[in-house]
Amino acid sequence: MAEVSLNGLTKTYGATRALDAVSFTVPDGAFVVLLGPTGAGKTTTLRLIAGLEPADSGSITIAGRNVSRESPAERDVAMVFQQYSLYPHLTVRDNLAFPLKSPILRVPAAEITRKVNEVAEVLRITHKLDNKATQLSGGEMQRVSIGRALVRSPAIYLMDEPLSSLDAKLRSDLRVELKRIQADLGATLLYVTHDQIEAMTMATHVGVLDQGRLVQFGTPREVYENP
Ligand code: ADP
Numbered sequence: 136m137a138e139v140s141l142n143g144l145t146k147t148y149g150a151t152r153a154l155d156a157v158s159f160t161v162p163d164g165a166f167v168v169l170l171g172p173t174g175a176g177k178t179t180t181l182r183l184i185a186g187l188e189p190a191d192s193g194s195i196t197i198a199g200r201n202v203s204r205e206s207p208a209e210r211d212v213a214m215v216f217q218q219y220s221l222y223p224h225l226t227v228r229d230n231l232a233f234p235l236k237s238p239i240l241r242v243p244a245a246e247i248t249r250k251v252n253e254v255a256e257v258l259r260i261t262h263k264l265d266n267k268a269t270q271l272s273g274g275e276m277q278r279v280s281i282g283r284a285l286v287r288s289p290a291i292y293l294m295d296e297p298l299s300s301l302d303a304k305l306r307s308d309l310r311v312e313l314k315r316i317q318a319d320l321g322a323t324l325l326y327v328t329h330d331q332i333e334a335m336t337m338a339t340h341v342g343v344l345d346q347g348r349l350v351q352f353g354t355p356r357e358v359y360e361n362p
Pocket residue numbers: 148151152153171172173174175176177178179180
């Protein structure tokens with residue numbers, strides 16, 4: 136658990152200013168939804184926080200620590216992408232265990248087993264643990280993708296439209312589940328979407344980006360009452 140602060144974050148790609156002096160704070164335990172049209176800079180925001188690329192200027196702090204020069208692994212964040220990033224030939228169990236098997240982490244085998252079982256329970260996929268990823272439905276695959284973030288118990292979760300490839304019913308089921316999981320874990324979560332229903336139903340705070348600028352930030356109520 137930790138708060139994240141962005142301070143004057145700026146990023147350009149050639150002539151495109153993807154982010155223009157963006158500043159906001161994701162409070163500890165908050166569920167912040169970033170909204171905005173395509174090209175607004177939402178994904179770039181997550182990628183910079185994850186450390187997948189450097190900012191041009193500005194800084195990022197996590198739990199009060201300036202992480203701007205830290206590698207993605209040092210930042211203790213986990214990112215969930217829109218496309219399921221599973222290893223198709225591995226079982227669900229091995230997909231979930233994968234992030235913990237890095238030799239750098241030295242997680243004991245018994246601890247990996249415990250964690251995988253616990254996360255499978257939370258995501259209600261225990262009955263699928265021995266299935267190959269290719270044998271799962273879209274909703275199950277996305278659950279496992281989220282599970283691969285959960286097993287690491289990161290300080291911050293970064294999710295980039297994790298439900299947008301699913302049908303409406305699954306999306307609505309998983310919205311409820313994600314909200315429950317976040318509340319149960321007390322997790323700090325930054326979630327990108329362009330779906331206003333997702334923002335309304337899940338967010339403690341909403342940030343609205345437009346052409347690289349943060350144009351609104353507040354509770355869902357504040358944002359929707361002052362469009
Ligand atoms: P969003 O997630 O809100 O759709 P992005 O953060 O993906 O927006 O993109 C913001 C802007 O930066 C867009 O104009 C996009 O085309 C541009 N952009 C993003 N990544 C790159 C890149 N790797 N190279 C060039 N332009 C990029």
